[in-house]
Amino acid sequence: MQNAAPAKEHVINAAQLLEHWQGHRKLTRRVIEVFPEDAFFNFSIGGMRPFSQLTWELLTIAAPGITGIVTGDWGSLGDNSHNYAAAAPKTKEGFLKLWDESTAALDEQWETLPDSRFQETILAFGQYEGTIFSTILYFVDNEIHHRGQGYVYLRALGVEPPAFWDRS
Amino acid sequence: MQNAAPAKEHVINAAQLLEHWQGHRKLTRRVIEVFPEDAFFNFSIGGMRPFSQLTWELLTIAAPGITGIVTGDWGSLGDNSHNYAAAAPKTKEGFLKLWDESTAALDEQWETLPDSRFQETILAFGQYEGTIFSTILYFVDNEIHHRGQGYVYLRALGVEPPAFWDRS
Numbered sequence: 001m002q003n004a005a006p007a008k009e010h011v012i013n014a015a016q017l018l019e020h021w022q023g024h025r026k027l028t029r030r031v032i033e034v035f036p037e038d039a040f041f042n043f044s045i046g047g048m049r050p051f052s053q054l055t056w057e058l059l060t061i062a063a064p065g066i067t068g069i070v071t072g073d074w075g076s077l078g079d080n081s082h083n084y085a086a087a088a089p090k091t092k093e094g095f096l097k098l099w100d101e102s103t104a105a106l107d108e109q110w111e112t113l114p115d116s117r118f119q120e121t122i123l124a125f126g127q128y129e130g131t132i133f134s135t136i137l138y139f140v141d142n143e144i145h146h147r148g149q150g151y152v153y154l155r156a157l158g159v160e161p162p163a164f165w166d167r168s
Numbered sequence: 169m170q171n172a173a174p175a176k177e178h179v180i181n182a183a184q185l186l187e188h189w190q191g192h193r194k195l196t197r198r199v200i201e202v203f204p205e206d207a208f209f210n211f212s213i214g215g216m217r218p219f220s221q222l223t224w225e226l227l228t229i230a231a232p233g234i235t236g237i238v239t240g241d242w243g244s245l246g247d248n249s250h251n252y253a254a255a256a257p258k259t260k261e262g263f264l265k266l267w268d269e270s271t272a273a274l275d276e277q278w279e280t281l282p283d284s285r286f287q288e289t290i291l292a293f294g295q296y297e298g299t300i301f302s303t304i305l306y307f308v309d310n311e312i313h314h315r316g317q318g319y320v321y322l323r324a325l326g327v328e329p330p331a332f333w334d335r336s
Contacts, residue, residue, distance in 0.1 A: 011286040012180045012301045020305060045213065046323030118179040133180045137188060138333075144309050145332060148316025155214030164313060165306075 014118065017133070018110045021140050022103065023167030028058065028147050029099055030162040031154070032092060039157055040092050051153055054146040055095055056088040061139050063102040065124065066109040069135065074126045182286065185301070186278050189308050190271065191335030196226065196315050197267050198330040199322070200260060207325055208260050219321055222314040223263055224256040229307050231270040233292065234277040237303065242294045 012020075032040070032055055041052045049057075068074040089095050118133040130138065151161045180188075200208070200223055209220045217225075236242040257263050286301040298306065319329045 009283045009287075010179060011182050011185055011283055012305075014179050016301070017179055020302075024309070045320055046326070048320065048323050115177045115179055119177075133184070134188075137180075141192070141312050142332070144312040145316040145319070148313040149320050151313070152213050152216065152317050152320040155216050158214070164310070 014110075014113065014115055017118075017136060018107070021136065022106065024140055024143055024147075025062070025099070025103060025106075027162060027164070027167055028055075028143055029096065030166075031147055031150050032095055032099065034154065034159055034162060035092065035150070036157065036159065037092055039153070040095075043153055043157060045153060045156060048149065051150045052088065052092075052095065054150065055099075058143050058146065059095070059098050059102060061142065063105040063109075065135070065139050066106050066113075068124065069122065069132055070109045070112055072122075074124070182278075182281065182283055185286075185304060186275070189304065190274065192308055192311055192315075193230070193267070193271060193274075195330060195332070195335055196223075196311055197264065198334075199315055199318050200263055200267065202322065202327055202330060203260065203318070204325065204327065205260055207321070208263075211321055211325060213321060213324060216317065219318045220256065220260075220263065222318065223267075226311050226314065227263070227266050227270060229310065231273040231277075233303070233307050234274050234281075236292065237290065237300055238277045238280055240290075242292065 010016075032051070035051055039051075041050055044050050064074075089098060113132075118131065120132050121129060122132055122135060123129050124135045128135070128138075151164075154161045178184075200219070203219055207219075208223075209218055212218050232242075257266060281300075286299065288300050289297060290300055290303060291297050292303045292306075296303070296306075319332075322329045
């Protein structure tokens with residue numbers, strides 16, 4: 001089951017890193033979809049944020065994050081002037097619309113990011129120092145982390161979450 | 169805050185991918201440590217597995233997984249003959265000991281994995297087809313996912329989880 005190694009010995013290439021990110025975002029979108037509308041905004045465990053607030057955090061990171069990486073122009077986290085939406089939507093439908101807009105923005109901005117930049121050190125959102133690749137992995141990891149929490153909320157609500165392995 | 173791009177334009181290199189994995193494993197180790205002993209084995213929400221069982225899953229993936237990747241010799245998941253431990257420990261201390269042994273095994277095996285292999289397609293555990301890099305990312309993502317669930321258990325138990333951003 002082993003293919004020949006490609007000519008360029010990338011451990012992970014840029015297109016694969018984008019696919020990794022967008023694959024996770026597709027799964028998170030399905031988690032938002034299966035949440036009951038009321039529980040999305042109001043259900044929580046142990047004093048944690050409802051899944052709508054966790055989702056809002058993810059939205060304020062993804063598109064503003066890739067824009068900051070590409071342009072070097074960062075708003076600070078929570079600085080709405082730099083976000084494409086001024087405030088969190090009041091409905092799941094509104095969240096899903098922003099989610100899809102972020103998906104398109106991410107694809108579009110990614111095209112302009114050359115391979116040579118992934119090892120650059122940046123100050124994400126004006127405060128988090130790291131390489132571009134590690135910043136992107138952090139964004140993805142943060143999404144997996146919070147989505148995993150959403151799975152517990154869904155199980156506690158008696159709702160079957162989407163399959164973790166499906167990134168299509 | 170930007171450094172010059174390095175000569176070799178890796179988006180992510182092999183050493184960085186290992187650091188990514190081991191950094192997450194350090195954080196998961198701290199989550200195991202802060203769990204109350206009894207809750208580690210018995211607490212759950214919504215019919216999910218206790219954190220000890222989630223941790224056992226991670227242990228049966230990490231060291232056996234890297235061994236399979238490096239050697240091409242896979243046991244199947246849950247096939248104890250291929251695991252370094254025949255059964256899950258009965259104490260947190262026992263889990264932490266296996267965790268540290270896995271950490272060392274991962275570092276040791278990684279040294280023997282050449283850059284040229286990361287884009288190879290393999291059949292992990294004899295059943296999951298994917299490239300080596302995507303298989304490794306899947307192992308890490310699965311750990312982040314289950315650990316995020318552990319954070320909810322801890323919050324429900326009134327225990328402060330370790331900081332998500334700290335991978336030291």
